[in-house]
Amino acid sequence: EAGVTQFPSHSVIEKGQTVTLRCDPISGHDNLYWYRRVMGKEIKFLLHFVKESKQDESGMPNNRFLAERTGGTYSTLKVQPAELEDSGVYFCASSLYSENTEAFFGQGTRLTVV
Amino acid sequence: GEDVEQSLFLSVREGDSSVINCTYTDSSSTYLYWYKQEPGAGLQLLTYIFSNMDMKQDQRLTVLLNKKDKHLSLRIADTQTGDSAIYFCAEVPPSGTYKYIFGTGTRLKVLA
Numbered sequence: 001e002a003g004v005t006q007f008p009s010h011s012v013i014e015k016g017q018t019v020t021l022r023c024d025p026i027s028g029h030d031n032l033y034w035y036r037r038v039m040g041k042e043i044k045f046l047l048h049f050v051k052e053s054k055q056d057e058s059g060m061p062n063n064r065f066l067a068e069r070t071g072g073t074y075s076t077l078k079v080q081p082a083e084l085e086d087s088g089v090y091f092c093a094s095s096l097y098s099e100n101t102e103a104f105f106g107q108g109t110r111l112t113v114v
Numbered sequence: 115g116e117d118v119e120q121s122l123f124l125s126v127r128e129g130d131s132s133v134i135n136c137t138y139t140d141s142s143s144t145y146l147y148w149y150k151q152e153p154g155a156g157l158q159l160l161t162y163i164f165s166n167m168d169m170k171q172d173q174r175l176t177v178l179l180n181k182k183d184k185h186l187s188l189r190i191a192d193t194q195t196g197d198s199a200i201y202f203c204a205e206v207p208p209s210g211t212y213k214y215i216f217g218t219g220t221r222l223k224v225l226a
Contacts, residue, residue, distance in 0.1 A: 043216035105157035
């Protein structure tokens, strides 16, 4: 069974450009999460989808970030326009239920804004 | 404090034991986790402990929990070079969903 996959693995863009990150969760997992690790700091929660609905987006830093999960399958996270402080590693995770089960993480997308 | 705290680096010799420490924030957190991130890989769940336990052992891994001090530790016995990675502790506050609060990560380097 395929795990959580993220594309691309690494992206380098210029300040002001747009970048879209993609996450394919484990098939059948209704719960999908985005996290971010900036500058070697802690990994911070961004948002949580249940199927196609945003359950909790309290961690989204500002309105330059837009997450979608059309059809409740894969998810995208768009940053527009990107700023230098957006550089970091973006992790996606999925789980079958929202509690009492393991959440599986992808390998992350390393975003570098120059 | 508001942050889950970990020391940033730990270096041990192959065959020795490693102890990675973590101070978490919410004494009512029900689950506490240890994740491992190898270079170029995602976060791999190593082990977890329920808050009503004070110790859990799983092969070379021993997790100790001190709820009074909100202190969590991970001991790796007979540390191998393949254990070199970043180790994150994480807590899940009692809202129940997987809104993990992670620490900064401890980079473990195992010297041959």
